[in-house]
Amino acid sequence: MSHDATEHPSPALQKLPEDALAPVQEMVRACIQCGTCTASCPNAFAMDHTPRKLWRMVLMGQSAAIFQSRTFYLCSTCYFCTLRCPRGLPLTEAMDALKATAGRENLKPYRRSSRFYKQFLNSVRRHGRVREVEFMTHYFMEMKDPRLPFSYASLGLKLMGKGKAALQLPSKGEGKLEGLFQAVEDQKF
Amino acid sequence: MKYTYYPGCSLEGSAKEYDRATRSIMAALDVSLIDIPDWTCCGATAARAFDSLLSLALPARNLALAQSVEDNPDILVPCSACYLNLKDVKEKIRGDAELKARLNTVLQDEDVQLENPPRVRHLLDVLARDITAAALEKARRQSLEGLSIAPYYGCQCLRPYAEFDDPEEPRSMEALINATGARVHPWKMGGQCCGAGHMNTKPEVGMQLVAPILEAAREAAAIATVCPMCQINLEGFQKRISRQTGRKYNITILYLPQLLGLALGLSGQELGLGLNLALTREFKNRIAA
Numbered sequence: 001m002s003h004d005a006t007e008h009p010s011p012a013l014q015k016l017p018e019d020a021l022a023p024v025q026e027m028v029r030a031c032i033q034c035g036t037c038t039a040s041c042p043n044a045f046a047m048d049h050t051p052r053k054l055w056r057m058v059l060m061g062q063s064a065a066i067f068q069s070r071t072f073y074l075c076s077t078c079y080f081c082t083l084r085c086p087r088g089l090p091l092t093e094a095m096d097a098l099k100a101t102a103g104r105e106n107l108k109p110y111r112r113s114s115r116f117y118k119q120f121l122n123s124v125r126r127h128g129r130v131r132e133v134e135f136m137t138h139y140f141m142e143m144k145d146p147r148l149p150f151s152y153a154s155l156g157l158k159l160m161g162k163g164k165a166a167l168q169l170p171s172k173g174e175g176k177l178e179g180l181f182q183a184v185e186d187q188k189f
Numbered sequence: 190m191k192y193t194y195y196p197g198c199s200l201e202g203s204a205k206e207y208d209r210a211t212r213s214i215m216a217a218l219d220v221s222l223i224d225i226p227d228w229t230c231c232g233a234t235a236a237r238a239f240d241s242l243l244s245l246a247l248p249a250r251n252l253a254l255a256q257s258v259e260d261n262p263d264i265l266v267p268c269s270a271c272y273l274n275l276k277d278v279k280e281k282i283r284g285d286a287e288l289k290a291r292l293n294t295v296l297q298d299e300d301v302q303l304e305n306p307p308r309v310r311h312l313l314d315v316l317a318r319d320i321t322a323a324a325l326e327k328a329r330r331q332s333l334e335g336l337s338i339a340p341y342y343g344c345q346c347l348r349p350y351a352e353f354d355d356p357e358e359p360r361s362m363e364a365l366i367n368a369t370g371a372r373v374h375p376w377k378m379g380g381q382c383c384g385a386g387h388m389n390t391k392p393e394v395g396m397q398l399v400a401p402i403l404e405a406a407r408e409a410a411a412i413a414t415v416c417p418m419c420q421i422n423l424e425g426f427q428k429r430i431s432r433q434t435g436r437k438y439n440i441t442i443l444y445l446p447q448l449l450g451l452a453l454g455l456s457g458q459e460l461g462l463g464l465n466l467a468l469t470r471e472f473k474n475r476i477a478a
Contacts, residue, residue: 078382079348099238117235128229130198179298
């Protein structure tokens with residue numbers, strides 16, 4: 001599957017900046033391909049490429065195949081690989097960097113997760129603290145999948161029943177952390 | 190004893206009882222908590238997966254605000270994700286003046302600056318090493334004898350920073366559980382991953398991480414947690430996982446300070462026990478007895 005993807009990258013992948021992998025390559029340059037990360041990963045069973053193989057693909061610059069794979073999006077940030085890596089590489093942060101690129105480029109396979117993060121952070125930008133129901137409402141609106149809210153309904157109702165979540169209408173809010181978010185964006189240029 | 194307190198967003202929402210129980214046991218133990226004034230979100234796992242500078246700037250704001258608390262007491266953090274985010278900044282600016290300057294540029298608009306923020310401590314660290322099991326046992330009003338409790342640590346209070354416990358085979362909760370009169374359920378799942386946000390965005394994978402944890406605790410009276418994400422993953426989906434696996438799971442999941450609070454003689458109300466999603470009838474009867 002990933003082989004085909006490499007040969008026929010989607011338009012979004014073709015537009016990936018050439019240096020998209022550069023910061024991640026820097027992080028894993030010293031990888032010796034020992035596989036300790038794969039053996040330590042609780043999510044390896046569900047990945048299409050093992051973490052060890054992913055680092056090799058990063059160093060080989062295979063962005064099209066990497067950004068079609070499930071691997072980095074299945075990292076649940078448990079830090080076992082980072083703890084055990086014999087070269088002391090920041091592997092969890094390397095996974096985060098790949099997630100950030102996929103989110104920034106709005107790559108289709110990762111939208112369920114990247115939009116979840118985006119709406120979470122938008123809520124923080126507006127209010128300073130996350131408002132769980134409000135950000136989920138924005139998330140559902142952005143995903144435009146009428147079935148999606150139902151998969152959260154059972155837990156959502158339980159939380160509301162306990163007074164731990166309150167219905168909040170989507171709002172533009174007061175822009176509590178607008179300045180900080182803006183300053184972070186300005187740092188990049 | 191006095192700490193600066195960072196509750197974090199979950200403790201105002203889905204983990205209200207974690208906040209209530211933490212404040213109640215600290216009051217009972219004569220420990221004062223001073224909230225960081227005007228604290229905001231630490232970025233959770235979302236900011237890390239979005240932008241690395243933002244993921245440091247959000248906790249940095251809170252560290253900078255914490256500097257205003259008199260006497261510079263350590264920052265006590267109950268949520269493991271918040272703990273890691275705050276600690277990460279503290280560790281990374283040590284010896285990286287350039288990063289510190291960059292964060293301070295971002296913080297200018299917030300009218301705060303990072304100088305030398307206080308130490309960042311997880312609630313479990315404070316309970317195990319500052320308050321100590323011995324002091325808890327001394328303050329005990331009710332023995333939880335006969336209960337066997339499975340200590341669940343999760344990931345981010347243990348890794349990547351091995352600050353107060355063995356990051357592979359954690360044991361810091363055991364003496365605390367014994368101090369309540371309960372015994373420790375023997376298992377190997379304490380430091381394993383609950384899948385974190387997978388239950389939200391990739392439930393088919395998340396379930397495969399949660400189910401073995403529940404299975405290994407089948408004989409325990411309860412699982413004790415120290416993280417809102419772990420707690421909700423273990424308590425919120427038991428019916429769904431039972432349907433999928435054909436194994437019935439009905440296991441009490443509670444926050445460690447709730448368990449300790451019971452031994453200190455605090456009421457269900459003071460510990461927010463009514464807010465838990467998975468407290469079995471058997472467990473309720475046992476603690477009422």
